[in-house]
Amino acid sequence: DTAVSQTPKYLVTQMGNDKSIKCEQNLGHDTMYWYKQDSKKFLKIMFSYNNKELIINETVPNRFSPKSPDKAHLNLHINSLELGDSAVYFCASSQDRTSRVGFGNTGELFFGEGSRLTVL
Amino acid sequence: DQQVKQNSPSLSVQEGRISILNCDYTNSMFDYFLWYKKYPAEGPTFLISISSIKDKNEDGRFTVFLNKSAKHLSLHIVPSQPGDSAVYFCAAREYGNKLVFGAGTILRVKS
Numbered sequence: 001d002t003a004v005s006q007t008p009k010y011l012v013t014q015m016g017n018d019k020s021i022k023c024e025q026n027l028g029h030d031t032m033y034w035y036k037q038d039s040k041k042f043l044k045i046m047f048s049y050n051n052k053e054l055i056i057n058e059t060v061p062n063r064f065s066p067k068s069p070d071k072a073h074l075n076l077h078i079n080s081l082e083l084g085d086s087a088v089y090f091c092a093s094s095q096d097r098t099s100r101v102g103f104g105n106t107g108e109l110f111f112g113e114g115s116r117l118t119v120l
Numbered sequence: 121d122q123q124v125k126q127n128s129p130s131l132s133v134q135e136g137r138i139s140i141l142n143c144d145y146t147n148s149m150f151d152y153f154l155w156y157k158k159y160p161a162e163g164p165t166f167l168i169s170i171s172s173i174k175d176k177n178e179d180g181r182f183t184v185f186l187n188k189s190a191k192h193l194s195l196h197i198v199p200s201q202p203g204d205s206a207v208y209f210c211a212a213r214e215y216g217n218k219l220v221f222g223a224g225t226i227l228r229v230k231s
Contacts, residue, residue: 004163035221040223041207041223041224042122042221042222042223043164043209043221044221045218045219048217048218056218090163090164092163094217108154108166109164109166110166111156111163111164111165112163113161113162113163114161114162114163
């Protein structure tokens, strides 16, 4: 019973295709995220959703569209894939009661195992 | 414009000795700092955190020190064990629970 699970773990596809990565968490958390780990190994936030509402949307191409059907799921759909989209994509979740220090919100994220996307 | 920097790509330590991983940041608005550990083919897992109002937090073999004036934090692992070999990411929190990560440091603990 994995806490944060994402599928598929590996995805190899051609340029121009459309693909989706799914994520589910069974921790009862309110907030879910997508992070991208690029070739330089930096983990960069792409999106975050709180109770199905978009909270963070970093400078990500419009080809990337997150969808949250409910607070336990956050899927990532990518249109017209490009070579530069090759990366490992991590889903994560957290329980955010409040953003104030000392009120139980330490920013701890629970990550999935990652989905390695290779665009040829 | 990396706001969180881990300048050592790798570190090698003998089993039983202390491992010290360093992290520097530039944004004084960060209010929480965290360390994550990552094994190959797995997602990062939370290790330890520290609030910006503290200068030290300890949890078993792991201690994080924060020097706000220098915008520097470090993770000490003592004694180091072979199972500690992993990539360690430093992260800092800003608005909306957004975490900004460093590039990671590969720690190898030799037995």
